[in-house]
Amino acid sequence: MKLRHNCGLIGVQGSVNASRLAYMGLYALQHRGQESPGLVSETYEDEILTQLDGALAIGHNRYSTTGSQRSSNIQPLVVDLKGEPLAIAHNGNLVNARELRNAMENEGSIFQSTTDSELFVHLMARSKKDDLQGMIEAATGVARGSYCLVLLTVNSVVALRDPNGFHPLCLGRNGDTIFVASESCGLDIVGASFEREIEPGEIVTACGGEVTASRFAETDRLSMCVFELIYFSRPDSVVFGVSVDAVRKAFGRRLAKEHPADADIVISVPDSSNAAALGYSQESGIPLEFGMIRNHYVGRTFIYPTSELRDHRVRIKYNPVKELLAGKRVVVVDDSIVRGTTSRELMRMLRNVGTKEIHVRISSPPIRFPCFYGIDTPTREELIAARNKVREIARFLEVDSLGYLSADGMLESTGLAPGDFCVACFTGDYPVGFSSEPRKFALEHFGDYLV
């Protein structure tokens, strides 16, 4: 398995085709979540989009990190706030969600969802402010953790990014139409030019074709999620001011220097490791081959009730190219190992087609700690690197050698200041503290009768 993406956000202001442009943006950001609304291409039928007229739109692809998959958790959340309609979509995770909700419920608040995103609306509503910016500033003064937010009012699209800058959010333009997107690939698809990233602690309002911006908080500690560069973001995106593709290649080059291998070919675990594998090949001089083919038509994962079916889980997604691999010494580049079980199945598949030697190279350090900032990770006990040394992981994977990119190597390869990143899942140094470990279902105390 992989760490699960967070969410994808899109906002459009100033086009008669706003809903269709938002749909296209969500299409490009599908990789950031498909729990709701599901596959964008299948959910928003033409008939639905035709009814969604108006010059403004926001959209959200969700993968839940707080709250279950119940329909009341689907975003954007739509509310009436102090007499005005408001929609809100959130990418991230509040680490003080449980405390905030307990306090509000004790004071009589009721909630419709079990997401931390709804807390924002409550915090805004409870503020003594009358203007939207004031309400947002009041809410962000209390909320702690990671949040990129896109809000829709009757005449504007408002976007903001938490002061730590955990996850990306960018601004684009095509003529008089202004766009906000989690990644720049969400702008490319609608033909918008990339204007700039929304800064950590910045709030941006798009209204009447104009953009106004101001700061709502100072940044004490920048904590950009390095996993956006390792795996989450699309390689054709520019994230944190750098090309994801270029950084992944740099990871691969550095990996080849840190962990060389005597091998005949380099292959990637497609698609997220392609660029790192290319970098490894370029640095080592070992030719890159497409030794593993990924089926792009795999939909949602489903439950495998028997062990026989579970054995097929990885084979549904990947198939090795026998003719390339048989009798070869192979470097397999992957971006990460989480539990290790999927990786082991993959390695067994390679062995079964006659691969002579398998040298696994990982373009990130070992994941030893869970993430609480908007990425769904298993518990610490389930993370293979939390319990095992690299040698033991290699034995578990049944491979000839295993090498992880060092934390220094990873950070230096980004070309950005190493201290500007969150690396908590590797080091346990959490940049925004919490009193108790936030849990995905911490706000689920209704039981299962709400769906």
Ligand code: SF4
């Ligand atoms: S803990 Fe890891 S996955 Fe989570 S925000 Fe930090 S770097 Fe990203």
